[in-house]
Amino acid sequence: MREMMNMIIVLTVLTAFSGGLLSAIQSGTAVKIENQVLKFQKAPAIAEIFPEATNDPLAERFNVTTDGSELQIFPGILADGSKAVAFETKGVGFGGPIGLMVGINLDTDQIIQARVTTHAETPGIGTRAKDDLSFVGQFAGKGLDTNFALKGENGEIDAISGATVTSKGVSIAAMQAKELYQKLKPEIIKQIK
Amino acid sequence: MAQSLAKEFTKGLWAEIPPFRLVLGLCPVLAVTKSVENGIGMGIATTFVLIFSNLLISLLRNIIPSKVRIACYVVIIATFVTIVELLMQAYTYELFLKLGIFIPLIVVNCIVLGRAEAFASKNGPVLSIADGLGIGLGFTLSLAALGAVRELLGNGTLTIWGGTPVFEMGASFLPFQFMIEAPGAFVGLGLMLCMMNLIGKK
Numbered sequence: 117m118r119e120m121m122n123m124i125i126v127l128t129v130l131t132a133f134s135g136g137l138l139s140a141i142q143s144g145t146a147v148k149i150e151n152q153v154l155k156f157q158k159a160p161a162i163a164e165i166f167p168e169a170t171n172d173p174l175a176e177r178f179n180v181t182t183d184g185s186e187l188q189i190f191p192g193i194l195a196d197g198s199k200a201v202a203f204e205t206k207g208v209g210f211g212g213p214i215g216l217m218v219g220i221n222l223d224t225d226q227i228i229q230a231r232v233t234t235h236a237e238t239p240g241i242g243t244r245a246k247d248d249l250s251f252v253g254q255f256a257g258k259g260l261d262t263n264f265a266l267k268g269e270n271g272e273i274d275a276i277s278g279a280t281v282t283s284k285g286v287s288i289a290a291m292q293a294k295e296l297y298q299k300l301k302p303e304i305i306k307q308i309k
Numbered sequence: 310m311a312q313s314l315a316k317e318f319t320k321g322l323w324a325e326i327p328p329f330r331l332v333l334g335l336c337p338v339l340a341v342t343k344s345v346e347n348g349i350g351m352g353i354a355t356t357f358v359l360i361f362s363n364l365l366i367s368l369l370r371n372i373i374p375s376k377v378r379i380a381c382y383v384v385i386i387a388t389f390v391t392i393v394e395l396l397m398q399a400y401t402y403e404l405f406l407k408l409g410i411f412i413p414l415i416v417v418n419c420i421v422l423g424r425a426e427a428f429a430s431k432n433g434p435v436l437s438i439a440d441g442l443g444i445g446l447g448f449t450l451s452l453a454a455l456g457a458v459r460e461l462l463g464n465g466t467l468t469i470w471g472g473t474p475v476f477e478m479g480a481s482f483l484p485f486q487f488m489i490e491a492p493g494a495f496v497g498l499g500l501m502l503c504m505m506n507l508i509g510k511k
Contacts, residue, residue, distance in 0.1 A: 123374045130381055134388035141392055145399040152402035211410070239409060 352449025
């Protein structure tokens with residue numbers, strides 16, 4: 117009995133201590149990590165979504181509040197003068213959350229381009245969602261009336277063979293983007309001037 | 310004392326150099342040694358974890374009940390691995406992207422758990438740090454050496470740190486694509502082990 121108690125106490129103290137230490141370090145590095153993600157993940161994605169933007173979408177970013185959480189919006193002015201926004205949504209993949217940056221034209225409600233940002237997918241399998249541009253390229257030019265589910269689920273998106281879970285995560289992120297956009301469009305237009 | 314300290318430190322550099330002599334921790338060795346830079350990054354991350362987990366386990370060696378010792382070791386190791394992961398994301402994000410999934414996998418690296426069980430749980434903190442540092446440096450050196458061979462033959466470049474190559478083979482060099490793939494790591498590892506045995510033979 118004494119030995120049992122001893123084991124329970126040692127393990128509890130150890131895990132509690134490690135939890136406390138990790139949460140302290142997490143909160144200490146959160147801002148830095150967010151800046152790094154912005155620089156190395158979001159910035160390249162946005163550069164590919166708005167290759168000919170005449171403004172600086174990164175510098176002009178702003179937040180809109182939805183259901184208590186903040187969504188970062190990157191406004192872009194396209195070469196032909198029409199306005200667009202890009203923002204990131206998350207779906208759940210094989211190794212954790214997958215971020216999808218979606219650019220939507222505010223005038224036509226069409227997706228301009230989409231790019232995968234942060235992910236933890238299996239190298240060589242799930243990572244094709246990010247590296248093989250023909251997969252995320254499917255979203256380009258699609259209107260928001262499109263069903264972004266996978267083809268196997270009566271949608272219009274071709275899954276990557278061998279990486280169904282990853283593909284589904286991306287498709288869920290796209291569906292979420294559509295939903296958020298439809299809900300937040302008035303708010304976004306108000307803020308974008 | 311000083312003599313045994315030096316002994317514990319230097320054994321990791323040759324006599325018990327992890328991937329070659331102990332043949333442990335092969336998963337990261339095979340996966341990340343596509344370039345010297347990746348190898349050094351992985352080695353430093355592992356060294357950090359080794360030093361701190363060895364230190365903590367050695368300090369707690371009389372408190373941790375032997376029946377749950379493995380669980381305690383894993384908690385300690387996982388904590389330090391998560392710290393490394395967060396720090397790498399905050400300060401060396403590009404390297405973090407290249408090493409990706411293999412950073413969290415340090416938790417199940419046999420070298421770290423092996424040193425905890427075989428050394429830190431039986432020795433004092435100072436010796437344990439020396440042991441962790443030695444084994445970690447040995448691991449870093451082996452990864453860098455294997456990375457150098459594979460990068461030089463497979464890609465024709467050598468990149469020590471920061472993404473810009475310090476040496477290039479020139480346009481007339483045709484890279485062996487094979488050396489960058491996983492089988493190249495096995496062949497490279499085997500040849501290096503063979504050479505080490507040849508040198509060490511009395």
